[in-house]
Amino acid sequence: MSDSPVALIILAAGQGSRMQSDLPKVLHRLGGVPLFAHALAAGRSLEPEHVVIVTGHGAAAVSKAVAKFDPEARIVLQAEQLGTGHAVAQALPELDGFEGKVVVLYGDTPFISEETLAALLSHPAEVVVLGFDARDPGRYGRLVVGPQGLERIVEFKDASEAERAIHLCNSGVVAGDATLLAELVLKIGNDNAAGEYYLTDIVELARAGGHRVDVVTCDESETLGINTRAELAAAETLFQARARAAALEDGVTLSDPASVWFALDTVIGRDAVIGQNVVFGPGVTIESGAEILPFCHLEGCHVSAGATVGPFARLRPGAELGGDVHVGNFVEIKNSQLHEGVKVGHLTYLGDAEIGEATNIGAGTVTCNYDGVSKHRTVIGANAFIGSDTMLVAPVRVGARAMTGSGSVITQDIPDDALAIGRARQENKPGLATRLMDALRGKKDNN
Template sequence: MSQITAIILAAGLGTRMKSALPKVMHPVAHRPMIRHLITTLETATQGDDLRIVAVIGPDMPVLEAAVAPHPFVIQHDRRGTGHAVQMALPELPDSGTVLILMGDAPLLRPETVRRLIETRQTKGAALLVGAFRPVNPTGFGRIIQAADGSITRIVEEKDLAPDQKAIPLCNGGIYAVDAARLPGLLARLTPNNAQGEFYLTDIVEHAVSDGALVLPLDIAADEIHGVNSRADLAFVEGIAQARYRAAAMAGGATLLDPASVYFAADTKIGQDVTIGPNVVFGPSVTVADRVTIHAFSHIEGATVASGAIIGPFARLRPGAQIGDGAHVGNFVEVKNAVLGAGAKANHLTYLGDADIGAGANIGAGTITCNYDGINKHRTIVGAGAFIGSNSALVAPVVIGDGALIGAGSTITRDVPADALAVVRGELVQKEGAAERFRETRRAAKAKKKD
């Protein structure tokens, strides 16, 4: 078991985001960026002794809640990345590896974190720097290497000599450091720059001057991409969605138009699932094997059992549980409701706070009237029951097994098993009344014109 401590730098205000929300709380695939990093760290270090410490700014309660149960420290004076890491020093152990990550770079993969840890340990490096090779390196600090590949220093873009501008290897802002060496390296940082800040990159030169080994680790550019604007956020979202789509297809799902399907970070998709165009998954969705989800469906907080058919134009809201082989058809909304195996609601229906029994059939236009303006109540429809079209089931109400509800009924009382319930006004017919009505109206209209 290794001692791993991860410092996530998350104190930035993100002024270019133009938002009251802390920058690292902006979501990618319905998950705050900082939670992506925390999940990645927890996945990558299973079996290790992991400690995560977030460095946040003052007055960020939403961020404090997001990092819980992990501890945080507050950087009251934002004096650079080196100063931010100094704030975390009291939380650091004396041994092991310290990872330093940027909270606005959520696309780091668990396998990359594992490589950072293991490469530093096996190579005996005091410091490992995550490096990347962008198509256009302009704007990034360059990594200067010795003949043996070790790093001698990092040079910021504005300080590059003309012959250094062609260097392709850039600083990714990710570090793996020997925990025993880190306090001494941080103690030597000075704010000798125009901004009066403590630059974390200066620890590279201090380590080299001590004769310690500093190495780069190549990381794919898309894993290091940071978010400083809404445009960056959209770009990162695109990369994340491409990953989720690829993972779903690699896992045995068919996406008829992959680019139009949007996943949440925690979406779980089974095998032999077919997903049509323009399907959107919100958080907390699990889809079992052999499910078909037709176009333009929106699903969040729901579970869909094997063989079910959803959509097109269906909406499953939180608490929806769709049973084996059940059907939820076009323009059907399900919220906090259970559809038993083989139950069907194929058209223009709202099922909220309901239990629909196995094999029940819910006719077009049916609604469960679950809210009385103060409280919500539950509707129970028994197995094999048939609810006629355009029916209103006023909760709390129980429709027994095998009961039949006539179309157009408003049901306000329980219906026993196998009973027939019809609630309609009496049909009144007056022969010739329609033509008399039209004649009266025509005469009135003609008189008005005169």
């Protein structure tokens, strides 16, 4: 890879009318995250000094989403979509004074690999275009190569019959010297069938100026662009297949690989076991040796070594499970830390809570964390025992080794080693059940 500093430009301004959606194309999700996040993640592997995202259609929504993934990225607006050259021109002022190499990626092209980007940067040519040999070239732009490298790029609508017969096609991805790129983009005209400013025109402009231009090729699958719902579905299939294969290669056991769904940033350690029909949303880390049983949904959480989750459990953002924690069926954990050895068997909700080590949470326990306006925390000490059907009305603290009686509503702190019972006293009414049922049946018969 080149030792030069790197800047990244991601074009994300298109409307994507063929998606038949009010949502900007780059915000449609692939692998649990917006499309642009894939290009951003690949580009980030180059350790760029600057990242510029060019927005257009739905700019406010795209900008908001970008800020979640990369708060330092600079966002510029392409108010009119006048072509890729015009889009890059909007980004270049943000790189004023930058000396290094610029890589131009596309927010709707999610599969460009880190290895391919490294090859682009390491190539000695001053302008490098990423190409691919297409099985069916269709309406892709063609790369015309001669003895001195890449001679020109011809858009399909402007190509001759001989040029349309070429199978080496343009991906749109370009890398080049920042200063030279800025000079070339300013020279691009719009004398073409679409009346647009094509970034591809920099090839002939560079050659006319005596600069070296060349091609790096990659597999066609890396250049897959998303323009329709069908293509998005096909891309999801491809992404999941690659993610499953990578997990298996890394030593993860997938009981039924085809039913497990990954997100772009899912991290799973070796010897972890993942059951069938498990869905990973963004932000999940599973440590080595943990087990996720079937039919679980996890997002924004961390599961430590030796922990077991499920079946039918849900871990929401902020869930932190320590070593050897057990979370059973129909349990939901949100923004809560469960220390080592905690057991939450079933039918429980823990939100905004901290649970001390080796504590047992009985079935049907709920941390009542929301008062209609604000969220409040529940803190339970180590080795506590929470009886089944306990309602913990936050904010509340339960001491170490404390207990709650089943069916209790806990509204006050419980000291260490204490037993708290918060339920109405039971009263038995002899014979009342029979008399009540007889009265009800009689009423029904009379009707």
